Amino acid sequence: MAQTDKRQCASCGAPDMAYGRQNVSRDFEGAALTILDVTGWFCSACGELEFDSPESARSFLEQVTALQRQRRSTQANSLNRNVTPSVGPSSRAASGIAQSIGDRSTNS
Numbered sequence: 324m325a326q327t328d329k330r331q332c333a334s335c336g337a338p339d340m341a342y343g344r345q346n347v348s349r350d351f352e353g354a355a356l357t358i359l360d361v362t363g364w365f366c367s368a369c370g371e372l373e374f375d376s377p378e379s380a381r382s383f384l385e386q387v388t389a390l391q392r393q394r395r396s397t398q399a400n401s402l403n404r405n406v407t408p409s410v411g412p413s414s415r416a417a418s419g420i421a422q423s424i425g426d427r428s429t430n431s
């Protein structure tokens with residue numbers, strides 16, 4: 324028996340999930356990630372995705388992990404950039420402390 328090229332969506336019950344390869348946009352930890360070339364069953368009604376094999380599930384997750392790592396490192400970079408100009412007051416305070424320590428050591 325040949326498999327039908329449509330299947331029912333387990334999520335919303337729509338009868339017309341279509342098999343194919345697509346780029347999938349999903350929200351992970353509040354970030355919209357786009358996973359490329361995902362093979363599986365796609366529901367046009369609710370966007371549900373069913374993997375056709377453990378391999379496609381694994382490659383999907385690998386891309387998600389890589390994208391999350393990438394996102395975290397770009398986030399860290401932009402944080403560093405934002406922090407640098409505002410370091411002023413605290414570095415001034417730090418140098419003030421260093422100065423008072425220096426004064427004390429010259430006094431003694």
Ligand SMILES: [Zn+2]
Binds near residue numbers: 332335368369370
């Ligand atoms: Zn659905």
